[in-house]
Amino acid sequence: MQDASAVRTQKLYYKDAYQTSFSARIISADGRDLVLDQTLFFPEEGGQSPDRGILAGCTVLDVQIRDGEIHHILGDPLPAGLTPGTEVSGEIDGPHRFSNMQQHSGEHLFSGIMYRRFGLENIGFHCSDREVTLDYNGPLTAEQLQAVEREANAAIVKNIPSEVRFLYGEEAKTAVYRSKLDLSGEVRVVTFAGVDACACCAPHVARTGEIGCLKVVGVQNWKSGVRVNILCGARAMELFDRDHALITGLSRYLTTSPEEVFGLVTRMREEKAALLTRIRQMETERLLERVGRAEATDGSILFFEASLEQKPAREAVNALASRAGKYAGIFIGNDREGYRFIIGSLHADAREAANLLKQAFNARGGGQPAMVQGSVKAAEAQIRTLLSTVHT
Numbered sequence: 445m446q447d448a449s450a451v452r453t454q455k456l457y458y459k460d461a462y463q464t465s466f467s468a469r470i471i472s473a474d475g476r477d478l479v480l481d482q483t484l485f486f487p488e489e490g491g492q493s494p495d496r497g498i499l500a501g502c503t504v505l506d507v508q509i510r511d512g513e514i515h516h517i518l519g520d521p522l523p524a525g526l527t528p529g530t531e532v533s534g535e536i537d538g539p540h541r542f543s544n545m546q547q548h549s550g551e552h553l554f555s556g557i558m559y560r561r562f563g564l565e566n567i568g569f570h571c572s573d574r575e576v577t578l579d580y581n582g583p584l585t586a587e588q589l590q591a592v593e594r595e596a597n598a599a600i601v602k603n604i605p606s607e608v609r610f611l612y613g614e615e616a617k618t619a620v621y622r623s624k625l626d627l628s629g630e631v632r633v634v635t636f637a638g639v640d641a642c643a644c645c646a647p648h649v650a651r652t653g654e655i656g657c658l659k660v661v662g663v664q665n666w667k668s669g670v671r672v673n674i675l676c677g678a679r680a681m682e683l684f685d686r687d688h689a690l691i692t693g694l695s696r697y698l699t700t701s702p703e704e705v706f707g708l709v710t711r712m713r714e715e716k717a718a719l720l721t722r723i724r725q726m727e728t729e730r731l732l733e734r735v736g737r738a739e740a741t742d743g744s745i746l747f748f749e750a751s752l753e754q755k756p757a758r759e760a761v762n763a764l765a766s767r768a769g770k771y772a773g774i775f776i777g778n779d780r781e782g783y784r785f786i787i788g789s790l791h792a793d794a795r796e797a798a799n800l801l802k803q804a805f806n807a808r809g810g811g812q813p814a815m816v817q818g819s820v821k822a823a824e825a826q827i828r829t830l831l832s833t834v835h836t
């Protein structure tokens with residue numbers, strides 16, 4: 445039994461990383477912030493997100509460590525009567541904790557192998573429910589990354605036991621392990637014999653076999669090195685399940701084998717691009733044919749097209765301008781989304797047409813007396829009425 449006045453919370457997760465339920469006495473209860481004499485809840489520390497669970501019947505939202513004191517932040521107000529000295533029971537989310545142990549032990553194997561084989565140091569670790577990231581202080585090739593992944597999985601298969609030791613004073617200074625910071629006092633070193641020894645505050649699996657498997661799922665340049673994303677155990681399996689369902693569903697939809705999906709989609713994209721080019725050519729040819737047939741008028745000649753590129757639109761406007769007493773215009777788009785327009789004029793001022801559209805429909809754009817360009821949100825019928833056109 446620990447003295448209730450002790451400041452430091454006893455870390456039960458160091459005694460047994462697999463235990464999920466415990467009881468403890470309240471040291472202080474400040475609103476929803478609860479401090480106990482001992483706890484199984486691992487706080488947010490060393491890059492790892494905290495344990496989840498239930499304490500005194502309340503959901504634990506967050507766990508933080510300050511000066512050796514572990515604070516449990518509850519989602520609900522503490523039931524009445526729970527004062528310092530009262531015993532409460534708690535239960536951590538076991539599968540969540542075990543998953544974190546798998547990810548973290550996997551990280552140690554991976555970083556130990558990375559350091560031994562390529563001399564890169566792990567300078568950042570982040571393990572949340574969303575992702576697991578490892579930062580290294582130098583560049584890495586795809587082949588090197590794969591070699592580390594393979595060796596880590598080989599170490600998992602060997603089912604190597606973990607060993608945790610607390611080192612003090614001279615021993616802490618002379619022992620060989622990673623993450624050797626200027627730590628005063630005790631240093632907790634987690635060792636997987638023959639693979640890695642590293643200073644660490646977190647719970648770990650008893651044997652590497654429990655990690656199940658380790659998969660690299662992402663890599664990107666990070667500062668002067670790389671950031672690697674990994675997943676271990678069930679979390680790697682979940683990703684495999686998702687990706688496998690995706691690729692088999694896609695290959696079934698495309699009636700091809702998973703191996704052929706990439707080649708088929710590439711060909712489909714190329715075919716689509718070729719078809720789009722052909723459609724644009726046909727649109728242009730069709731428009732220029734209609735432009736060629738347009739009769740001369742004292743008024744305006746306006747064409748409305750669903751889609752057309754800029755160059756043929758300008759060509760059409762130039763061809764029509766000599767036959768229009770007022771404006772020659774091409775409007776590209778539809779009534780719902782509006783139109784891009786080019787309006788030309790040989791005998792009037794095209795800027796006046798743009799002004800009419802601005803006043804009536806808040807259109808944007810402008811240009812020279814001979815040609816204006818812009819965009820307008822209005823229906824074809826409204827535009828035709830406004831510009832007093834001869835219908836074409």
Ligand SMILES: [Zn+2]
Nearest residue numbers: 643644645646
């Ligand atoms: Zn660690």
